[in-house]
Amino acid sequence: MKGISIKDIAKQAGVSPTTVSFVLNGKAKEKRISEQVSKKIQKIATRLKYKPNQLARGLRTGKTKTIGLIVEDIANNFFATLAKVVEDEADKYGYKVLYGSTEDNTEKAKGLLEVLKYRQVDGYIITPTKNLDKEIELLQTAAKPLVLMDRYFPQLSSHYVVLDNFKGAYDATTHLVKQGYKKIAIVTIASEQTQMKDRLDGFTAALKDNKIPFSKSLVKRLPFDLDRESFNNEIKKFLTSVKDLDAVFFATNYLGISGIESIRSLGWKIGKDIGLIGFDDHDLFRLHVPSITCVSQPIGAIGKHIVEVLMTELNHPSASPQQIVLAPELIIRESSSRM
Incomplete structure (x- = not known):
């Protein structure tokens, strides 16, 4: 179906297409077009459900x-x-x-x-x-x-x-420490972009400030483009490889969701066998039993x-x-x- 054009409006209003263009582009006063004519054109444009061509408008x-x-x-x-x-x-x-x-x-x-x-x-x-x-x-x-x-x-x-990604990760890790967790790991994305780097830095700084031992073996970096099954398999392998692990911080919400799946498939109980925090809230975190602690962005x-x-x-x-x-x-x- 052909769209409504400025010429269609001009024909019904009994004016030139140029006059219609001036009115629809907010130049009626500048071009000294009467209020009566302006209102008539706008009324017709509304009735005909005229939608301007954005590319054409951009050129003008x-x-x-x-x-x-x-x-x-x-x-x-x-x-x-x-x-x-x-x-x-x-x-x-x-x-x-x-x-x-x-x-x-x-x-x-x-x-x-x-x-x-x-x-x-x-x-x-x-x-x-x-x-x-x-x-x-x-x-x-x-x-x-x-x-x-x-x-x-x-x-x-x-x-x-x-x-402030550093603060988000720092506060989350400090909270785990204050809850009595001592062997805390992080699962993150293999990226040097600012948001992921700051989350890892916040995690390590919190452990250091709280005098909790840290080693590279507590960090698992995963490629962004893994599919769901691969995320779950990699997370399961990592969690079972860390001796005496008692808490884990997932640096994104989709990693957190995979983490929940992985932990459940291992038969571990979240909050009892292992503490868990995710970054970015999600409806699943709120509704899951037990509910999932998270760093929430405004x-x-x-x-x-x-x-x-x-x-x-x-x-x-x-x-x-x-x-x-x-x-x-x-x-x-x-x-x-x-x-």
Whole structure:
């Protein structure tokens, strides 16, 4: 079905397509179009359910009122919830959001950036992959408004909104120590990106500050792209290889879910045979019996700050980057208490 065009509205209103274009683009007063004619055009456009062609509008105005959002995995509970917050916040400013997942794959991330450039998005919100720094620099050189989220590149001066991952991991590990756990391991992702590095650093710092022995044998790094069965098998092998292990910290929520499966398949009881904490909350953590202690990110605040920073950059470009680091919350539940 053919869409409604400006010419269709002009014909019914008895005016020129140029007049309709001025009214629909908010230039009625500037072009001295009467309020009566303006209202008539807007009424017809509403009745006909006119939807502007964003690409065509972008060519005329330089603005498409769209934002590109690139996340690691839209199927992940954290990123899915954050994407919804960003979508709702952007809508308050009249912006629509186009998004995609990188699966932590740099080539896929580059492809998504090309698609968003073609769609002429006005700004970018990016969860960067490890080798995307050159592409970020090119966008900055082209004066494209962008905000990094969840992680950033220390060598780049850029806007970003992230969590204090070091504190989240430090508080979680300290909590386990105070509960009496002494042989604490961490299962994390094999990544040198800021968010994962800070979580591992927070874990090791907490053990050191609490005078708990640490060795590399207590750290298990897993590739991001393993399937569920492989995650479970690797976690089971690791947990059974550490002598006298009494607690484990999972550095992401999907690792935590695999950890629960693995521990149950071993016949161990969470909270009794082994303490457990996960990073990022999840409905399963709340509903599981026993419930799972976790480091929770303020997703609402993260999404709101991201959009606010991007809108500021879109409307008032600034040379000094806004770099926002938000505090996590440790939600204490049954899995980290000796029962």
